Amino acid sequence: MRMTKAHWDELVTHAREDAPNECCGYLRMDDGRVAETFRAKNLRESPYGYELDSKSLFAVNDLDDEGEGVAIYHSHPRSPAEPSQTDINLAHYPHWLYLIVSLAGEPQVRAWRIADGNVEEEPIDIE
Numbered sequence: 054m055r056m057t058k059a060h061w062d063e064l065v066t067h068a069r070e071d072a073p074n075e076c077c078g079y080l081r082m083d084d085g086r087v088a089e090t091f092r093a094k095n096l097r098e099s100p101y102g103y104e105l106d107s108k109s110l111f112a113v114n115d116l117d118d119e120g121e122g123v124a125i126y127h128s129h130p131r132s133p134a135e136p137s138q139t140d141i142n143l144a145h146y147p148h149w150l151y152l153i154v155s156l157a158g159e160p161q162v163r164a165w166r167i168a169d170g171n172v173e174e175e176p177i178d179i180e
Contacts, residue, residue, distance in 0.1 A: 054124070054150060054164055055178045056087035063090045064162055068128035068154040071095065075128050077103040079113040080152070082122025086180075095127075102139060103127040117149070124150035124164070131156070134163040136172055144168075150175060 060080075067076045074095060081089040093109035105113070105125070116123050127140075134155035136144070144151055147168030155161045164175040 054082070054085050054087070054175055055180055057180050060087045060090055061162055061177075061179055064126055064152065064154045065156075065160040067092055068130065068156055068160070071128065072130045072156060073100045074098055075100060075103045075130060076154070077105055077109075077125070077127040079105070079109060079116075080124040080126065080150075081116055082124060082150070085122065087124075090126075100130055117146070122150075124152055126152035126154060126162075128154040128156060133157060134161045136165055136167060141167055141170060141172060152177075 067078060077095045078090060078092045080087050091109065094106040096104040096106055113123050132155065134153040136151065136153065140151065144167035151165045151167055153163055162177060164177050166173045166175055
């Protein structure tokens with residue numbers, strides 16, 4: 054996938070603003086490239102998990118139904134940008150990308166495909 058430095062900065066800024074809790078949101082993709090970022094409300098309001106608000110979940114499903122590429126993002130305020138077992142269990146959309154923003158050390162954003170318990174990293178190219 055590809056994203057601009059500005060989109061990368063938006064994700065990291067959101068993670069920092071919501072810390073110590075996890076932030077979450079979604080991305081509209083255009084031909085493998087981030088076209089727009091959307092913040093969501095983390096209904097859990099927790100440092101240990103996230104749940105997109107229903108308005109955001111409906112919006113991302115609408116994008117998917119319209120044939121747009123979509124990705125979900127959330128932050129790990131104190132742990133690496135790798136899916137936890139909870140993240141894997143909650144990844145119900147195998148054709149969506151899942152991005153994790155880590156604030157542990159230098160900020161990092163990594164993308165993952167998660168399907169049927171299988172996890173594969175997808176490279177992110179910053180434009």
